[in-house]
Amino acid sequence: MGPYTPTDVTPAELLPQALETKVPDWAEAAPTPDAVTDWPARQAAAMVRFELDTRGRPLNPAGRTDKIGRHLGKWGENAAADAIVIAGTGANRQVLLITRDDIGVAATPGGMIEITDKTVEDALLRELLEETGVDLRGHQPVILDRQVVDDWRNTDQSWVASVYGLIQLPATVPAVGADDARDAGWWPFASLDQLEAVLTAAGRTLYAAHRPLLQAALDHLAQ
Template sequence: MSEYSPVDITPPELQPSALAHHVPDWAEAARTPADVTDWPQRQNAALVKFQLDDRGWPLHPHGRTGRTGRNLGKWGENAAADPIVVAGTGKHRQVLLITRDDIGVEAIPGGMVDPGETAPAALVRELREETGVDLADHRPIILGRDLVDDWRNSDHAWVASTAALYEVPAEIDAVAGDDAVAVAWWPFGTLAQLDAAITAAGRTLYAAHRPLLQRALDHLDTAVPDQTR
């Protein structure tokens, strides 16, 4: 059996030597998980429960990822919020997606929950910041609180998200903002329909968000009578 040799994905600005001189405003100063002092509190507050190894380092709930180090703000779980906004019903449904400015794919608008912020507040804030759409007066349906297969995940730092569905009667004007180079409404009768439209436009759907979008479709198709005929 070959020895496990994960790839270190820590970017230059989060390397221990760099953190000793400057800590980015979006990251904690801990150079390794051993420098974190509040693991019991983080475990209790986690969206997805996780364990610590013999060193006291957090372990990804699904096991080895093939990656080590940290390319996220915190060691262990990094809580995110993903608002899925759907306009219309049945075959006329549309979903609001952004083009991410970091990896150039079509994705749900959303991002990390700020320190001291609740997930409901983060859902509203991220949607407003990335699309200009303000749904503070809408009550979303929480679809789940789950791990996200994010490209920045490692054995000791990962993303877990609160995904929520916002239903609106018609498309709302949206403008690309923070972390987005574009924003658009896409056909959302099925995931296949969404895939086809995005592919036809020469774009790519963010793979990590496919399960979240399918969950939204499953809810819509179960909760609402068939209006496609």
């Protein structure tokens, strides 16, 4: 086996020299993991446990990504919340999806947890409202799991971990894409295969990182 030669994918605005001039409002100022001073607190609060290497840098708990640097707001774990909203049952079941503005694929509504979110459920419902206009703040999501997701921005030192919850409705409700979503709509969801086939026929692609989340929802409904 040859040497490990990952690619640094840090965008220009997060390079050390750029951060000296301006820190984006969505990112922390630390130019490298070595500049982070609260690793014990971050490890204790993490959704998914992670370790530090011998140099004190965070290690992606999902393993190597062939990428280093930071393409996300924080070094280490970036906590997100995703909403899986399902209407109807059985063969008539539908799922609410958005088109992500960053990479143009179909995905569940969701985004980064903010410091103002009191609970993960609050974060999940806030993101749902912001991206689809669907206000379900009177509902209690069923939290299915917390895991590192295969986000396109993940690196060996910076990654996304998501808590995802299921909300069931008797029928669809109006949804309109906003914020980070180009559009929002309901799609047939009797099975994951059916969903992907319908999306493909419409010239769309399902976000690979959300396949496990959607399958977990189907498995929960089958219990």
